[in-house]
Amino acid sequence: xxxxxxxxxxxxxxxxxxxxxxxxxxxxxxxxxxxxxxxxxxxxxxxxxxxxxxxxxxxxxxxxxxxxxxxxxxxxxxxxxxxxxxxxxxxxxx
Amino acid sequence: xxxxxxxxxxxxxxxxxxxxxxxxxxxxxxxxxxxxxxxxxxxxxxxxxxxxxxxxxxxxxxxxxxxxxxxxxxxxxxxxxxxxxxxxxxxxxxxxxxxxxxxxxxxxxxxxxxxxxxxxxxxxxxxxxxxxxxxxxxxxxxxxxxxxxxxxxxxxxxxxxxxxxxxxxxxxxxxxxxxxxxxxxxxxxxxxxxxxxxxxxx
Ligand SMILES: [Zn+2]
Numbered sequence: 001x002x003x004x005x006x007x008x009x010x011x012x013x014x015x016x017x018x019x020x021x022x023x024x025x026x027x028x029x030x031x032x033x034x035x036x037x038x039x040x041x042x043x044x045x046x047x048x049x050x051x052x053x054x055x056x057x058x059x060x061x062x063x064x065x066x067x068x069x070x071x072x073x074x075x076x077x078x079x080x081x082x083x084x085x086x087x088x089x090x091x092x093x094x
Numbered sequence: 095x096x097x098x099x100x101x102x103x104x105x106x107x108x109x110x111x112x113x114x115x116x117x118x119x120x121x122x123x124x125x126x127x128x129x130x131x132x133x134x135x136x137x138x139x140x141x142x143x144x145x146x147x148x149x150x151x152x153x154x155x156x157x158x159x160x161x162x163x164x165x166x167x168x169x170x171x172x173x174x175x176x177x178x179x180x181x182x183x184x185x186x187x188x189x190x191x192x193x194x195x196x197x198x199x200x201x202x203x204x205x206x207x208x209x210x211x212x213x214x215x216x217x218x219x220x221x222x223x224x225x226x227x228x229x230x231x232x233x234x235x236x237x238x239x240x241x242x243x244x245x246x247x248x249x250x251x252x253x254x255x256x257x258x259x260x261x262x263x264x265x266x267x268x269x270x271x272x273x274x275x276x277x278x279x280x281x282x283x284x285x286x287x288x289x290x291x292x293x294x295x296x
Contacts, residue, residue, distance in 0.1 A: 052214060074125065081119065
């Protein structure tokens with residue numbers, strides 16, 4: 001743990017912060033990736049931020065899709081759109 | 095990026111010629127995503143339903159103008175987010191003004207990370223609990239509307255940076271800046287919760 005103390009809060013850590021979204025998305029330039037990884041090897045603090053940021057994004061990506069809208073809301077929507085004829089059709093298709 | 099939604103096989107040509115059966119299929123394919131996007135932005139079920147109805151009413155009226163340059167989803171999200179933000183401005187006039195013009199990302203714009211506990215290694219079932227899911231929701235609710243919109247489109251709906259920029263009519267650079275800020279804030283929020291869980295489990 002103590003290896004990070006001397007560069008805790010350093011400018012490098014702050015610079016790295018700006019690249020984190022791209023880094024966890026895998027869209028960061030390769031040369032910058034190397035820099036990020038080199039820094040993380042020496043800085044537990046940034047390693048934790050990257051790990052937990054990646055996990056945060058993963059948790060949201062893995063959420064199940066929202067449930068379909070309730071039947072009564074769907075009915076009101078179809079009525080508003082003059083689509084009453086298709087209320088049943090869509091239900092069966094699901 | 096995970097492809098979250100299967101694109102239903104809708105015929106653009108049928109849609110544009112006013113085929114109502116095809117339009118009904120489009121409504122069924124996207125109503126749930128449109129509704130939940132509006133609900134997240136507005137935080138009110140009645141308002142979200144109004145946005146849902148307005149979105150598809152406008153979509154039907156303007157289908158002939160849809161060029162297919164973006165996906166139908168992107169096009170619908172744009173209408174929906176416009177409607178939602180219009181309503182939000184009416185409900186809370188100050189909600190958007192504060193961070194509508196976020197300062198350019200060149201300075202040290204990002205807040206220092208505060209939470210530094212590594213909770214990644216928690217057992218997987220911790221992340222699947224109802225309580226955990228609830229915290230994911232709460233964390234989104236705490237984002238400002240501008241950050242929330244970007245995060246919802248990009249990380250929840252799985253839109254690309256370009257599509258998100260198109261939907262919200264902001265630059266791709268602004269999408270990236272807001273996305274980073276949103277994710278960092280969510281990380282702080284979730285860290286508070288999961289760090290507690292980590293301590294309890296030890
Ligand atoms: Zn660092």
